[in-house]
Amino acid sequence: MSYKALYRVFRPRTFDEVVGQKHIVSVLKSQVMSMQISHAYLFTGSRGTGKTSIAKIFARAISCPNSSEGEACLKCQLCQDAFNDTSMDIVEIDAASNNGVDEIRELRENVKYAPVTGRYKVYIIDEVHMLSGGAFNALLKTLEEPPEHAVFILATTEPQKLPETIISRCQRYDFERIGKEDIAKRLDYICAKVGAEAEKDALFAIADFAKGGLRDAISLLDQCIVFGDGKVNESAVLELLGKSESSELFKIADMLIKKDGSGAVIYINSIIRKGKNPSVLAGDIIDHLRKLMIFKTAKDPLDIVDSAYKSDYEKQCKDADINMLLRGIKVLSASMAEMRYAFSPIVILEVALMDICTPSASDDNLAVLQRLSELEKAVGEGVRAVSGKAENKECEKTEIFAVTDEEAVPWDTEAYDSIPDAPLEDEGAFIMDEPVYENDVQEPVLEKKEETGEINSLQPVVNNEFTNKDYEAFLKKMNKVNKGVYISLKDSFFGGFENGELIIGYPDESCGVFMKAVQAKKSEIINTLEDLGFKDCKVCVKILKQDKTDALKEMFGDDIKFID
Numbered sequence: 001m002s003y004k005a006l007y008r009v010f011r012p013r014t015f016d017e018v019v020g021q022k023h024i025v026s027v028l029k030s031q032v033m034s035m036q037i038s039h040a041y042l043f044t045g046s047r048g049t050g051k052t053s054i055a056k057i058f059a060r061a062i063s064c065p066n067s068s069e070g071e072a073c074l075k076c077q078l079c080q081d082a083f084n085d086t087s088m089d090i091v092e093i094d095a096a097s098n099n100g101v102d103e104i105r106e107l108r109e110n111v112k113y114a115p116v117t118g119r120y121k122v123y124i125i126d127e128v129h130m131l132s133g134g135a136f137n138a139l140l141k142t143l144e145e146p147p148e149h150a151v152f153i154l155a156t157t158e159p160q161k162l163p164e165t166i167i168s169r170c171q172r173y174d175f176e177r178i179g180k181e182d183i184a185k186r187l188d189y190i191c192a193k194v195g196a197e198a199e200k201d202a203l204f205a206i207a208d209f210a211k212g213g214l215r216d217a218i219s220l221l222d223q224c225i226v227f228g229d230g231k232v233n234e235s236a237v238l239e240l241l242g243k244s245e246s247s248e249l250f251k252i253a254d255m256l257i258k259k260d261g262s263g264a265v266i267y268i269n270s271i272i273r274k275g276k277n278p279s280v281l282a283g284d285i286i287d288h289l290r291k292l293m294i295f296k297t298a299k300d301p302l303d304i305v306d307s308a309y310k311s312d313y314e315k316q317c318k319d320a321d322i323n324m325l326l327r328g329i330k331v332l333s334a335s336m337a338e339m340r341y342a343f344s345p346i347v348i349l350e351v352a353l354m355d356i357c358t359p360s361a362s363d364d365n366l367a368v369l370q371r372l373s374e375l376e377k378a379v380g381e382g383v384r385a386v387s388g389k390a391e392n393k394e395c396e397k398t399e400i401f402a403v404t405d406e407e408a409v410p411w412d413t414e415a416y417d418s419i420p421d422a423p424l425e426d427e428g429a430f431i432m433d434e435p436v437y438e439n440d441v442q443e444p445v446l447e448k449k450e451e452t453g454e455i456n457s458l459q460p461v462v463n464n465e466f467t468n469k470d471y472e473a474f475l476k477k478m479n480k481v482n483k484g485v486y487i488s489l490k491d492s493f494f495g496g497f498e499n500g501e502l503i504i505g506y507p508d509e510s511c512g513v514f515m516k517a518v519q520a521k522k523s524e525i526i527n528t529l530e531d532l533g534f535k536d537c538k539v540c541v542k543i544l545k546q547d548k549t550d551a552l553k554e555m556f557g558d559d560i561k562f563i564d
Helices: 022-034 051-063 077-083 101-110 133-144 180-194 200-210 214-227 234-241 246-257 261-272 278-297 310-319 322-339 345-357 365-380 413-417 468-481 483-489 509-520 522-531 549-556
Strands: 040-044 090-094 121-126 150-156 171-174 493-498 501-506 538-543
Touching (some): 022 051, 051 077, 051 090, 051 121, 051 150, 090 101, 101 133, 133 150, 180 214, 200 214, 200 234, 214 234, 246 310, 246 322, 246 345, 261 278, 261 345, 278 310, 278 322, 278 345, 322 345, 365 483, 365 509, 468 522, 509 522, 509 538, 522 538
Parallel strands (some): 040 150
Antiparallel strands (some): 493 501
């Protein structure tokens, strides 16, 4: 006897054997028990989710004369004929190869005849979206007014291609992708039945690759059992799929987090030399970064991601910057599209990894946010940041000290501007014949300018609690407290102070990146305002148009005319 594929051997025979789709199974069983059967059903969903299997189970259940509790007896002649595909009352039609008007007209003629042994005559039309326009028109009248003994079950993976007139005449059931846990349990059950030894991680790897399709998972298990001579382990599964091992993906992610672009390029080349496809490897890295993103942001990540490496993901995501993860997914997804037509796909992947590790080379919003967060971290640690790394020159052995707020000396930029430039006529003034010692050097006496309160950019907004002058003082204070926040505030202006709320204005949407950064650091801004004496102050960030009318009048006089 010829070999029979596992997905055919272990096709469910009853509703209770169906994996997943509980919301559909319960409704169909209730209809069988109450015999409130509709004349047309539409089963939609991705491949391998059980559409055809449930259609056959439902057809047997409503036709079987001895059905009990919503299930067919599986013993009568009708059930046996249905299992052998010889039943005259359950007719399966493949719309992909029988999609013309003539085939549907023949169906319309045959549907008039009563069932031979069962209660109903059931027509299962698979891939119904493949029917031609004329065939749909021919089927429409039959679906609208079928004989009482006729039931139509339409199955499709692309319901959007069906005419609305067909959909409206059917009871629609949307099949969901089957969960990885359910697929892994079914695979374990099949392995026990066929006497194969399987590792849990290997079954989860198969379930992950199947993307919710049980038939694909069982077909892959069939290959793995033959490939491993009755043993299914993770390394064999990954080799068969051409996918990367989890340890390799964790190592690549570590390099991306540490911005070791050259190391990542060298490592992925060593993986590809083993026979891995660059496009598949890029997809594996994207999936790994996605899982890190979910573990970093989701409250219950295991509700979204089924992973056997929970503790490893939790540990690695702590060191990963969310902006790097988002940008990595974006860059690698774009590179996968380019690989299809690239002469050397591995070059596209190498460039993508280097791009992720060097955000300073890109001007997209995610790269700007990543550089800003790195700058904030570096300033907080008292280290001058250069392209995301601490400056370290071999010729300069400068020690770096962290300076606290109490030890910091205020730097007066206005007084600094008042220092006259050194005369350039006497070039010899810059040449020193003798060494200068530290005790001989006297610091210049800086004369501080009187603050005039004049603002060049905007006319001061005067109210009872906060002024433009106070906003300038706030910016100077923020420059000392947090350089990163100050950089985000440089393009802002004072937009008003209403009901204890400071309005920070930005001129247009091009400042969106800085607005998000300011929103994220509201607490530090409020603390700085409290240090300046403004207690219980709120902060609001908006895009506002700057009214420079008063400032221009003050500069040019009242005779100035404004033209719209």
